[in-house]
Amino acid sequence: MLHPYEINQDGHLTIGGLDTVELAKKYGTPLFVYDVNKIRENARAFVRTFKEQNVKAQVAYASKAFSSIAMIQVAKQEGLSLDVVSQGELYTALEAGFPVEKIHMHGNNKSLEEISMAVEHNIGCIVVDNFYEIDLLAHVLKEHGKEMDVLIRVTPGVEAHTHDYILTGNEDSKFGFDLANGQADQALQKLLQIDEIHVKGLHCHIGSQIFETDGFTMAIEKLFSALKSLKERHGFESEVLNVGGGFGIKYIEEDKPLPLEDYVTSLIDTIRNQVKVYDMTFPEIWIEPGRSIVGDAGITLYSVGSIKEIPNVRKYVSIDGGMTDNLRPALYDAKYHAVVANNVNGSEKEEISLAGKCCESGDMLIWDIELPKVDQNDMIAVLSTGAYGYSMSNHYNRFPKAAVVFVEDGKDKLVIKRESFEDMVKNDLSYEEE
Ligand SMILES: Cc1ncc(COP(=O)(O)O)c(C=O)c1O
Ligand SMILES: N[C@@H](CCCC[NH3+])C(=O)O
DSSP states (O other): OOTOOOOOSSSEEEEETTTHHHHHHOOSSSEEEEEEEHHHHHHHHHHHHHHHHTTEEEEEEEEEGOOOOHHHHHHHHTOOOEEEEEEHHHHHHHHOOOOHHHHGOSSSOOHHHHHHHHTTTTTTTEEOOOOHHHHHHHHHHHHHHEEEEEEEEEOOOOSSOOOOBBOSSSSOOOOSEEEESSSHHHHHHHHHTTTTTTEEEEEEEOBOOOOOOOOHHHHHHHHHHHHHHHHHHHOOOOOOEOOOOOBOSSSSSOOOOOOHHHHHHHHHHHHHHHHHHOOOOOOOOOOSSHHHGGGGGGEEEEEEEEEEEEEETTTEEEEEEEETTTOOOHOOOOOOOOOEOOOHHHHHEEEEEEEEEOOTTTEEEEEEEEEEEOOOOOOEEEEEEOOSSSGOOOOGGGOOEEEEEEEEETTEEEEEEEOOOHHTTTTTTOSSSS
């Protein structure tokens, strides 16, 4: 069984000590449920490891993994910083009362409106991604008579071992300035000429769902080699080194992520070593974990509907959600584990495939999984759906978005309401004569 789910005396799956069958009855399905203690535990593992090693750091929760007012309030309570990539994520953070000075803004195509909003609210830092954005930012800062700390996002030319669609640190990437072809150097030169901009350091993010530390090590080595040249050429020293997120989590038994502490220790060791090699001052380290903070803290509960058996071929068990609440299997061929929430240890087992409800053959959440035999209205829990589940959910086939519940200290709390049909059509306008 994957952490942190347990079973009660009725054979029901529990989360945070609460019976998932009761939660589904109370709130309906599909339903995302988060164990808030697990979110806190993950966040604390990062923060604690930096503290224990006496390293000045910022752990910025990458809110793209799951952005909601309640989640951002938990990040705030844990003393995290926050990575946002859009006006919508920034707006959510502001609504949650997140301290603006700890917000960092990303994005490969920040609009004038996004940059203006970030500047108007005095956020802590903008991670500059491209030349166009430098001009926009300079313009907005001059117009507002304000200054801004920035990091330069660079692509270090490192191929992390992960899915192509979630690789971000290779040279041929839409993100950031390339180190090898000199664009990062040009960006620094340009930024150093703008009085309103303070370049605090470099940023890189090599990809997501990474299990090994060697990709991070290689990226850091490339950053330091670049920093040596930037120091020689421009007298620039990086106060901050942001090495992004990407720390992998366990979705299925075969996944072997490292303990979160080990990722941090390895980053610190590599940076210590590089500081020695190049005789530089030790920078403040920033990281941006998303998935590793919320991923294994969340599950999705579904009700079983139609069951179709094709003799000698396959049994399709359809549930009341799918690619609308979890796009990852369709998008990345991502693998998940599921349990029958109302009968976790049922002895009569069979192999089924878990089908979503959308009009797409590719809307399959899990192919060929052995589960206790299910019937209509049984309940399925897909595990480790806390990251990029709700946040990538969509309205395909006009399915309303699911509800989200937090559980902590034996209590459950609705933190995102289930969408109604009225919510869904609220921006539609009639094309008929009034
Ligand atoms: C710049 C940046 N930082 C942080 C993250 C968070 O990644 P993860 O959720 O894998 O930790 C991402 C997403 O991959 C990203 O693009
Ligand atoms: N959405 C991706 C990861 C984010 C990639 C962002 N750079 C996933 O579900 O794995």
